[in-house]
Amino acid sequence: xxxxxxxxxRPAWLxxxxxxxxPLFLVGAWLGLVWSPPDVNQGNLIRIxxxxxxxxxxxxxxxxxxxxxxxxxxxxxxxxxxxxxxxSAEMALLFSSLTIxxxxxxxxxxxxxxxxxxxxxxxxxxxxxxxxxxxxVRALIDDxxxxxxxxxxxxxxxxxxxxxxxxxxxxxxxxHPSRAIALDGSGVTMAPEMLATLLFNTVVAGLxxxxxxxxxxxxxxxxxxxxxxxxxRELATPSAGGVVRV
Amino acid sequence: xxxxxxxxxxxxxxxxxxxxxxxxxxxxxxxxxxLNTSLVYFILPNEYAQQPSQYQDRRLRLGGLVAPxxxxxxxxxxxxxxxxxxxxxxxxxxxxGAPPELFRENAGVVIEGRxxxxxxxxxxxxxxxxxxxxxxxxxxxxxxxLRESLQ
Numbered sequence: 001x002x003x004x005x006x007x008x009x010r011p012a013w014l015x016x017x018x019x020x021x022x023p024l025f026l027v028g029a030w031l032g033l034v035w036s037p038p039d040v041n042q043g044n045l046i047r048i049x050x051x052x053x054x055x056x057x058x059x060x061x062x063x064x065x066x067x068x069x070x071x072x073x074x075x076x077x078x079x080x081x082x083x084x085x086x087x088s089a090e091m092a093l094l095f096s097s098l099t100i101x102x103x104x105x106x107x108x109x110x111x112x113x114x115x116x117x118x119x120x121x122x123x124x125x126x127x128x129x130x131x132x133x134x135x136x137v138r139a140l141i142d143d144x145x146x147x148x149x150x151x152x153x154x155x156x157x158x159x160x161x162x163x164x165x166x167x168x169x170x171x172x173x174x175x176h177p178s179r180a181i182a183l184d185g186s187g188v189t190m191a192p193e194m195l196a197t198l199l200f201n202t203v204v205a206g207l208x209x210x211x212x213x214x215x216x217x218x219x220x221x222x223x224x225x226x227x228x229x230x231x232x233r234e235l236a237t238p239s240a241g242g243v244v245r246v
Numbered sequence: 247x248x249x250x251x252x253x254x255x256x257x258x259x260x261x262x263x264x265x266x267x268x269x270x271x272x273x274x275x276x277x278x279x280x281l282n283t284s285l286v287y288f289i290l291p292n293e294y295a296q297q298p299s300q301y302q303d304r305r306l307r308l309g310g311l312v313a314p315x316x317x318x319x320x321x322x323x324x325x326x327x328x329x330x331x332x333x334x335x336x337x338x339x340x341x342x343g344a345p346p347e348l349f350r351e352n353a354g355v356v357i358e359g360r361x362x363x364x365x366x367x368x369x370x371x372x373x374x375x376x377x378x379x380x381x382x383x384x385x386x387x388x389x390x391x392l393r394e395s396l397q
Binding site: 021037038039040041042045046049109110111112113116118119123125126129130132133137139140141154172173176177179180189190191193194231 | 259262263265266269270272273276286287288309346347348349355370371372373374375376377378379380381382
């Protein structure tokens with residue numbers, strides 16, 4: 001019994017990480033709400049951007065890592081990779097849903113609509129729908145190996161939409177604005193204080209994602225162990241659970 | 247042990263299967279939406295000018311900039327008129343409703359509606375702002391200048 005409660009205990013470094021997130025989040029909010037300047041066109045509405053864009057970016061990272069861990073599981077079939085993939089997928093669903101909620105909040109006062117079916121918004125909505133599908137697929141399959149493999153394929157399919165989504169405003173005509181930060185270093189069309197605020201909030205969002213990834217994977221490993229133990233018990237005593245129909 | 251039907255399918259799976267099918271149908275609907283409307287989310291005034299007959303009596307989205315010194319707003323009738331331009335062609339636009347907060351001269355707009363006798367009658371006025379974000383020079387936003395741009 002003490003072994004089980006020992007396993008459930010969060011390690012000290014993880015508790016410190018979690019506690020550090022609270023002041024970091026508050027600093028990020030202060031930077032966005034107080035320290036950073038208003039925008040010449042949008043005024044104070046620009047402040048919603050720091051929440052929307054940082055969450056969207058980390059959502060993309062979460063989807064990419066879900067596919068990465070899924071691919072690792074396909075490659076070497078280690079339960080640990082599947083556990084990490086699920087942990088990441090849960091955060092991917094949360095962050096991409098928040099991206100849509102934050103985007104709607106931001107878009108109503110600036111673009112004058114909550115929603116429109118342009119390429120970027122459609123791809124993001126599709127991403128959320130497919131992530132929901134990821135969990136439905138997992139609930140359908142009992143065999144852990146098959147469950148991990150099929151859901152890994154779903155995750156990889158979702159991840160293939162990422163470059164299209166990321167560059168949608170450049171590749172297609174959209175209502176959503178284009179990127180203000182080109183990753184190839186060709187330019188940033190954003191005031192330095194705004195850029196600093198956005199990057200700080202992105203780092204905090206990344207640390208929030210990382211914390212939940214690690215903690216959920218920790219619980220996932222215990223879950224997986226219990227599932228294996230239960231399966232072994234059922235194999236040892238086939239009639240324990242009741243009548244088996246073939 | 248779970249009760250299973252003829253093909254080893256538990257009733258629970260049927261429910262999840264239906265849910266999955268529902269999600270697939272929804273995803274298909276959205277892909278369809280994307281292909282129909284997203285790839286060419288709006289057309290430019292000069293694209294319309296090339297083939298006006300193609301868009302005859304059809305609802306469309308027109309994108310462009312608000313031409314300078316073309317904005318008139320009747321705040322009693324809530325009638326907003328302006329010229330939308332892409333630098334090559336411009337068309338007069340009639341819109342019922344107050345101008346959105348970010349609506350001003352030279353702002354990017356996407357308007358939904360249809361052409362009637364050379365005037366675009368819009369029922370939805372969306373803003374397409376640029377990806378340039380900067381602080382106002384003196385730290386304050388010039389509300390008067392904004393208001394003037396709408397007169």
